[in-house]
Amino acid sequence: MKPSISILAPLVALAPSAHAAYQLNLDSRDSMKQVTSLLAHDMMTYYQGNLTGQTPGLLPGPCASDLCYYWWEAGAMFGALVNYWQYTGDDSYNQVISEALQFQKGPEANFNPPNQSKNMGVDDQDFWGFAALDAAEAGLPDVPGQPSWLALAQAVFNFQTNLWDAKVCGGGMRWQVYSFNAGYNLKNTISNGGFFQLAARLARYTGNQTYVDWAEKMYDWMAGTHLFQETEDRLWIWDNTDTNNGCIDVEHHVWTYNYGTMLSGMAYLYNLTENATWATRASHVLDGAFKTFFPDTLDGTPPDSNLGGNVMTEMQCEPTSVCNNDQSSFKAYLARWMAVTGQLIPSLQPQITAKLRTSAQAAMNQCIGGDNGRMCGRQWYSSVWDGSSGVGQQMTALSVVGANLIDSSMVPLTADTGGKSASDPNAGTSAPIFPHDEFPEITTADRAGAGILTVLVVFGMAGGAYWLVS
Template sequence: MRSRITTFLAPLVGLLSAVKAIQLDLNSQDSIKSATSTIAYDMMTYYSGNQSGQTPGLLPGPCDSTACYYWWEAGAMFGSLVNYWQYTGDDSYNPVVSQALAFQIGPDQNYNPPNQSKNMGVDDQAFWAFSAMDAAEANFPEPGGDTPSWLAIAQAVFNFQADLWDTATCGGGMRWQVFSFNAGYNLKNTISNGGNFQLAARLARYTGNQTYADWAEQMWDWMAGSPLFQYQGDTLYIWDNTNVDNNCSDVAHFAWTYNYGTMLVGAAYMYNFTNGSEPWGTRINQILNGAFGLFFPADYGGNIMTEFQCEPASNCNNDQSSFKAYLSRWMAVTALLVPYTADQIMPKLQASAAGAAQQCTGGDNGRMCGRRWYSNWDGTSGVGQQMQALSVIGATQINSGIAPKSVDTGGVSKSDPGAGTDVNTSPVVTHSPITTKDKAGAGVLTVLAICFVVGGSIWIIM
């Protein structure tokens, strides 16, 4: 009887989920605002950093379980809320965003806070810097007080990372990890080097400073000469990482959406900064050819984005479950900065947005989003899944009125080219001065240790 009742109710449960699902009409701004508002709300149910006793800017951790979210993804999430504010005009999350982006600044004005510095990756910093740049480019309300401007924070990150350029191995580039005691220090990966490239390109366009552009050129040239880039005709394949232990002679053949996204939008900023000069147009075309061929397969109609390395096998981790958010956002920005790409990019964003919305039918509330935009809800949920859906649906609203600003187009965030230049890239452990109480306590412990050893010896002899 119980199994028969369950079978009978199953269609009704599906119907209830469908009623609660995200409703989206891409021809209606009101519909898009409603959908993104709901998705953003559900995303922020994972965040408690603004509550009493919690740490602003951090998602649940520590990172020793599947429920963990690394520090970098939190930074990316706040950037997605800056974008959400741009797309919808809804400023309800702005105070939380400002609090988090300001709190996670370290003592040297960059994103290297004491609670994260010993686990610091170049890519981790980059994603927080991207969010600061999002804020600067959107004229997001400045933090005020003694907190540096959004632009100055991003400049401080750039200055910190410039000291990490490593010519001792592989002829240049940056290692994945900042400190040698961290696993992955032996790798030079795309998201770290590409993230630095993107940051330099965005700073060049915002400030008009050629020094940033020269750095971006240097980084591109190094990556293009490494195994991270593989050219096949008019297509560029971008791989994940290479190893300094064998002088970067081979590469890990993994292709991720966010690697393509960070190189694409960095090239788009350089194209715009140089007024459409070559070779940036050619490079953009090569990246798009690679991205379209890999992440928009014909099996799903050719316009719906998928993270093919992990979605089909249902083994994406929390990081990978957010990757499509960044390619979505950065494709949309590319369509603005490089107008001739819009006819190729926008149909893919629109189809992906529709696919993302239709599968947001999961969880207890019947509207949580999963990873697979080409099918029904896949049974997964989390910050990354919500951020992906939020970003791709919002990206369909990109328009010239919210194009990234610069000092020449109304950007008001103040520049500080020397921000954070006193930073020390070597970890330092400080100790409190030794007091009389410390010495007395040490003496007592020494006497107890001697008694323990002598007593143990007598017991063994007896």
């Protein structure tokens, strides 16, 4: 994700209706499938990449305002559509999914295409890798003559292992891949947690110990930083830490997807290893997510708010209506990853199901806007449309309703349980090595030499100017 300025949402007065457009019955699979079908359809009205003259895989952009979407969110959207197919059996979008993922894979087949690499974030690449893994785990057939879904995710993993930065703050990965991008100084949770989840899922699918080792290495580093903070009542997972001050503090922002990516990674590792430590850690993260994003009350919410400790809320930005397009989609990932966690750690499923059911019903409170009367807003706790709409809002509603369709037949596949996606452990290894590994660290002597050279150049230029004037 890229740095962005939060903007105020349109006025709630745009849609005073207090009646849900959808009559969702969570006890009826047919009802849930019908609702998710319409939610998916409305989400895809924003996508034009399958039209003549458009670029497959891209949502409207470039981003000069709020009326566009960064590259990563398109990858996340295709992951949501894979899950939609898995939940409902409706394959209407499968060809679009395959076309988009293959078109955006880039020349090294590691989701680093030339049209995006100049501003590539580690987390951006992760979400496309997640979508490829969603396809592999759901059994979407590989495209003949193209890299397999599993190989695309393996190529992302192989590229990102070169980003491990032990020289600064003892490890972890920077947010941005290239140093000329704003935010390169940050080591953030979603980039590092994204790699953790990627490694954990590859470990479970392939059974390869290398992926387990990398997942453990990343978790140990994150747990040893200020990104994780224990208080008396919960675990806080903060957004980022700054390498410019030695990672001694953090930005105290909390987002649903940061908890979600850690939670699901732990669930995959527990399911693979049967190590109870991972289940305990997952339970701890889940408890922190419940206490943070499912509040009983919240300052700034309308008096008729339906919170009650069971309605998912992006508490950092929703009550003040300052969520940007990125943040408007975050709840989708926590919903999907909570659902998968319930499958992989069955002891956690009852409490997860309770939160997802209530949140899905509440989400319908916001799917009452737009010209068709059913476009979704953000504030699920309110029965008055908040005036916002977009890909993220549709994706969150789609994901939380769809998550209630998951059953035991939809446990993510592995190579040993019916997964057919071909493995390529060396995928993407021909990609250029990460720049910070190609050059030695700058020393004091280097800086002194550069200073002397700069002085000589300045005097030379001044002398040349004087000669020309004379």
